[in-house]
Amino acid sequence: MEEKKFDFNTIIGFVLIGGILLFMLWQNQPTPEEKEAQKAEKAKIEKLAEDKAALEKSSSDISLEDATKEIASVNKGDSLSLASLQNRLGSFAYSGTLPSAKENTTVIENELLYITVSNKGGYITEVKLKNETIYNGSSVYLIKDGNSTMNLQFSAENRLLNSEDLYFEPTLSSNGNNSVLSMKLKTASDKYIEYRYELIPNDYMLGFSVKTQGLDNVINTSQPIYLDWKFKGYRHAKSITYENRYSRLTYEHENEGKHDKLSPTGEDAEIEKDVTWMNFRQHFFSSMLLTETPFKEVALSSIDLVLDEAIDTVYTKQYGAKMLLAPKSGGISYDMNMYYGPTDYKVFKEYDRNLDEAMPLGWGLFGWLNKYLIIPLFGFLTGFLPAGIAIIMLTVLIKLAMSPVQYKQYLSQAKLKVLKPELDEIKVKFEGNKMKIQQETMKLQNIAGASPLKGCLPAILQIPVFYALFTFFPSAFDLRQKSFLWAEDLSSFDSIAELPFNIPFYGDHVSLFPILASIAIFIYMMMTTGQTMQQQQQPGMPNMKFLMYLSPLMMLVFFNNYASGLSVYYLTSNLITIGIMLVIKKFIIDEEKILAKIQVNKKKPKKQNKFQKKMADMMEQAEQQKKNKK
Template identity: 70%
Template sequence: MEKSKFDLNSIIGFLLIGGILIWMLYLNKPSEEEILAEEAKIEAAAEALAEANKAKESTTLTEATEQMAIAPNDSVAMLQLSSKLGSFAYSGTTAGTTVVENDVLYLEVSNKGGYITEARLKNFSTYDSIPVYLIKDGNASFNLKFTSENRTLNTRDLYFEPSLSQNGQNQVLTMRLKTAADKYIEYRYELIPGQYMTNFGIRSQGLDGILDTSAPLEIDWKLKGYRHAKSISYENRYTRLTYEYEGDKHSKLDPTGEDEETEKDVSWMNFRQHFFSSMILTDDPFKEVKFSSVDLVEDEEIDTVYTKHYGAKMLLAPKGGALAYNMNMYYGPTDYKIFQEYDRNLDEAMPLGWGIFGVINKFVIIPLFGFLTKYLSAGIAIIVMTILIKLLLSFVQYKQYLAQAKMKVLKPEIDAIKAKFEGNKMKIQQETMKLQNIAGASPLKGCLPAILQIPVFYALFTFFPTAIDLRQKSFLWADDLSSYDTILELPFNIPFYGDHVSLFPILASLAIFYYMTMTMGQSMQAQQQPGMPNMKILMYLSPLFMLVFFNNYASGLSLYYFISNLITIGIMLVIKNVILDEEKIKAQIQVKKAKPKKQNKFQKKMANMMEQAEQQQKTGKKK
């Protein structure tokens, strides 16, 4: 076989030919004037179609082009327009927006796409006094993707015809994407006075044979949440996508990183932005929805415009070959009282806590605080509510301190047991438990009352960050109880702490430290078992945690903990110095020790286990 040879002349020839072709293409490229002229033809084609449709509703694309100066067979613009739109080329509405509003909500709806391009809440402003916009400057889109005449079309690319009217006191805006006067896809917006909830509907009319209902129909809703609060990391912590599906099930996407989920039979979804919500609700659940959430916040130091990028792709199920969905859109505050008015389980869109914690918030904390704020300022209402809660829990605290007082009285005898059986940890534990059982004192009895307070503690921990009644309400040096208070701005940022100093967390930390010193300092060593870590560390860790991590939390929450611990300290001092008498407690213990004490089944079982363990320990030593 003859070997192929490298032909340098052939290579040079190909390069020259290629260069000549490129040069010819460059010489024959359209000028800027020709490009603008071609774009003008496209616009002229669209305008001519619109004029033709207004003059005669039955005018076809061919008839419409006859009214233009350019013949159809010479118009590239006409071919591009008709091939893209098909029957929907009938809708010749030009760009523009229509305003629809009531006394609390302002909306602008674009002719192109027919969706809301601006949503402003009239009664709210951001931390820097700018009106609260949930939608503005292209941060949201709403697109219906459908198939018509073997073409996949997106409503975001098409022009709707607006019509504004009144339905009683309600303002109604219909947006129609037409193929003819009586053939269209319609978006209907209806605003009710004083309501953030908007009636919204999607339906098709007379599109048999034009709208392909056998192909997937999908709504694609996207929104990037604007920053509204002073601390973007704190706001972002409570910015989350939540939804209801399969009847009364509720779920949410991860608030950090990227997350997505696909659910069936979705009845509502909330693109929550901490104190504000953008929601879609439907009477007929969406067949399937693919949710997505992307966290856009890196850290507190970066001046970020957006918090989250949300997405929801809703699969529709046409009925009888037509679209018919009755829905609602909600653009407004994340307010429990407002959500409750609609009886749609919308309170599940708020982080009020699960189980017993949510129950306490819904039926105790929220109604109580709502009642108090009718007559008092937000700061005073927090103080009064704290006093009422602490008084209700004072009996529990009495039991807790009584158990601690008993342990303090028993400390000398426990120390004697430790000295007597030094080196025998099992015997020390056995004798200590026996003494505590006889005296009716136990560390567990001091822990149980504290455990009973945890549900209230956690319920309040979830209540304050979600209480919109605290937003932009001032108290003392705090100008916004829903955000951190500041007494000093730092020229640098401390990791986990921030670039400022908040006073309420400092006061709360001092109060917690004093309270723990008073309640744990004397009794802790009595409860300390051999081999256990020194629990005094808790006296330092808890105040330190409060000081560092609450520096960026809502000042209303720190105010609550400060007042709560002050009241607790006062209650404990009254119990110690007025109600309880340690000498009397000591005498009562001696009386109990003199009486035969019956053990319950649990105590007997524990005693037997301790004796068996001691016996095994002795046997092991003999071997």
């Protein structure tokens, strides 16, 4: 067996190989400069990862896929530098690194409003009216759960930005008794976009401004800058169909010269110039934006969201206003106001900015009667009377004021009644000759002073008051949630029974006040139209019997879903009218005296006016032409 010996040559070989390896490792280790380069490269990669995260919160025109590719390019040592990628991302991408860049809100409030403003987007995300409730007793929210957004859209650093995607830094302070909230979207401590809110005690109007600071070289003012307000109106009333009928986008434009509105049904859109305010009206509540500097151009839109009364719809209308802002000295500066509160004429008039034009009070004479007669009078009455009693008193005062006109109307009807025997004789005497019958009838009526036109004229004079009241009651905020007898809310229908099905135009319930008002109208029509039917029916006159049934039927069907306060007015009005007519008939007008006076007047020559003479000549000519043809 061979004896193992220690081999020095092998040991020397291993030592030489180890030395060579150590030399190679020492030779290939990075220099201090290379170590610094590696550290810098690592920092680049970490920074790009942060930029990618910030990019996810911005509306940059560079995609996340592109950012990832560019990060990979840096890792591979490509020529694209970190600085070039930062330039593409832009300054606003770094808003995410601010302390305020988190989901948080700030509250400002006074005795009337509770307002919440979000850091993200810097706009109002909640508005609660503290002193108001809806039909089921819940609080009135004009803004809640994302139904309203306010977005400033602008171009900066070769990309389109939307403020609603970026984070603002809040600062809450006070200006005397006013609460001031400054929301700033910063690129640096002295460079920012600011939304400023100022809330005054006991006021529905708050100050609102949009301004920029130090962004002259950042915001591209050669591209359009828009303030985009989107809003969906919540349902607040028991009858969403009735509420939706009076929910409408109204606005003032062309330097306070014109007031217009979009359609209350379907979809409608307009582009207007120089808009000074807009109102997203929800019947009894309004959300408004007003500006000291008119918006150069505004794209307004309205979409009706109520398709079926039977469906439990949450929203009534979807409104939109995209406002084109005009830059000043390279920046933006707009002083505005926001109004969140009741659609109340008395409140609107306090601001002296034509806000009453946002209310459906009627046009021309009708609106004038509402503004200067009916609203002040009703406001005075509700100052010391319950709303239901105030409606009755308002009706009594108006009927008393109109009683002289009604007296003349009934007097003309009484004259026609006593002339009926003579009118019947004319009809028999000239039977078959309609032209002659009409001619002799007009002659007799003229002598007696009993022209049907004189009876219609007083009724025509009452139409402006009638229509003014028709527009007043649905918009009277003082009636909201005021009860009377069985009606829980005079601004809504007074349901006494629910139906298991829905009747087209009528609804799924039965309201009592419209039924009573229909009965009163029918009795009144019987007393007036019934007398007319017994008198000489002139050729071409409408069918009085048809009208006698049509008016009560329309009242019964269409007013079933209207405000019960309006039905209370019509019921009271017709009951008073019936009472006045009975008093006039029983105690004031003596038909025998009227007949005797007519006989005396027939003996006196009565000169015709120009119109009567012209009508008589025309009828004589027509009669002569008829004879010539024969």
